[in-house]
Amino acid sequence: MPQSSDAIPLSRPDLSALERALVDEVLRSGRLALGPMTERFESMVAQRAGCEQGVATNSGTSALHLMLQSLGIGPGDEVITTPLSFIASANPILYVGATPVFVDICPKTLNMDPARLEAAITPRTRAIMAVEAFGNPAYMDRYAQIAARHEIILLEDSCEALGATQNGRACGSFGRAGAFGFYPNKQITTGEGGMLVTDDSALADTVRSLRNQGRDSFPTSDGPGEGPRLGAWLAHQRVGFNFRMSEVSAAIGVGQMERFDEIIERRTRVAAMYIERLAASEHVVLPTVLPGSEPTWFVFVVRLAAGYTSEERDRVIAGLRNHEIGSAPYFPCIHLQPPYQERFGFRQGMFPIAESVAGRTIALPFFGGMTAREIDLVCQTLEVMLSRENLARS
Ligand SMILES: Cc1ncc(COP(=O)(O)O)c(C=O)c1O
Structure with missing residues (x-):
């Protein structure tokens, strides 16, 4: 979603003076790619995710793409994922030529x-791509058990x-590999960026090579043009990418x-204020x-109570935006996006819970610096929009 100019943005x-100082340090060093800052960032994120290895990429999408590619997932393979996510949860499955299989969601945790x-697993299933919807982990241990049972x-x-955890275990560490994204709306940002995390050092090496034009064992802090290593810079062991x-x-x-x-x-703290402010509303369902x-x-998504239509939800969002309050329908179902309908024949009605939820969700403005007054203004405006819809009905 592009950054908005709303008075209260989504x-x-x-960012602080620390990030500015570190950027300045890089600019003064003259080393703008493949340097020590990337390695430092990789180890910090890997540690937070409870994993041994981190491989930074230029987006979360490319981290997911390399994850599937490095595991040799491709044509003829099925990968199971959720229909209620950002489209980049599923697109990498298509990039490698595999087939996405969607599984409907739990209406509480999403x-x-x-x-x-379990019922969606077939002999062609290679992997489950689990997503913690909106940063709220659920069932990761159950997914792990199912994956182990079916090999x-x-x-x-x-x-x-x-940074999210389930039963004390960090998200990103439940499976063979995890991916993070650092777009400016995420918990932390790098402007654009992503990272693959894993405990599997062979997998991490393959991903390091694939992100760097297929160069093998080329240390990140050993850049191009450094005398004896120049040969390594021009040797490409596989068809890689610049990620x-x-x-x-x-x-x-x-x-x-x-x-x-x-x-x-x-x-x-902002999420807790929203929850306190909206808990009593009979028109709004809070995250479980x-x-x-x-x-x-990641975002704070509420949904309108059962009975509200997607047209009513869209009008509420338009109303919030008219009042310069950022708001978005997070997320339209992936299987109903045109390329998925056209290529795989997915249709409305196939994943009814995800579709019903997706028709009623509203992402409200959410960022650490939000004040109690701003939260109150968002909630008040939401309530006014909802009473307008209720009046129009009666
Ligand atoms: C669930 C999910 N997967 C993948 C991505 C892709 O990340 P990026 O935008 O960094 O490519 C995002 C980010 O928007 C996301 O929310």
Whole structure:
């Protein structure tokens, strides 16, 4: 979603003098790619995700793409994922030529329903791509059990869940590999960026090579044009990509990770204020957090009560936007996006819970710096829009 010019935007990055100083350090060093800042950022994120290895990329989408490619997932393979997510949870499955299989969600947590997941497994299933919807983890341990029972790979699109935990275990660490995204609306940002995390060092090496034009064992801090290593720079062992993160982005990321606890604390406080303010509303359903789950909210998504139509929801969003309050229908179902309908024949009605939820969701402005007054204004405006819809009905 483009950054908005709303008076209360949907999101706003939490940046400080520290990030500016680190960017300045990189600029003064003259080393703008493949340097020590990227390695520092990788180890900070990997540690937070409870994984041994981190491989920074230029987006969360490219981290997911490399995850599937490095595991050799391709034509003839099926990968199971959720229909209620950002489209980049599923697009990488198409990039590698595999087939996406969607599983309907649990209406409370909005994560894939584990009972339905088991039924979707076929002899062609290679992997489950689990997503913590909006940064709220659920059932990750159950997905892991199912994957182990069927000898398929559990992968995590944790792009919305950096720092979140389930039963004390960090999101990103439940499967063979996890991916994070650092777009400016995420918990932390690098402008654009992503990272794959894993405990599998062979997998991490393949991903390092694939992100760097297929160069093998080329250390990140050993850049091009450095005498004897020039040969390594021009040797390409596989068909790779340029999915590298720049040192400037990594510097922003290092500053964000240094301040991670503070950033998450501020966001958690904003979520708690919303929950307190909207808990009594009969028109709005709040996110359900399961016992043992510790979300790090990516966005704050409420949904209108059953009975509201998607047209009514769209009018509420338009009304909020007219009042310069950022708001969005997070997320339209992936299977109903044109390329998925056209290529795979997905239709309305195939995943009724996800479709029903997706027709009623509203992402409200959400960022750490939100004041109590701003939250109150958002909630008041939402209530006015809802009473307008109710009046129009009667
Ligand atoms: C669940 C999910 N997957 C993947 C992505 C892709 O991340 P990026 O925008 O960094 O490519 C996002 C981010 O928007 C996301 O929310």
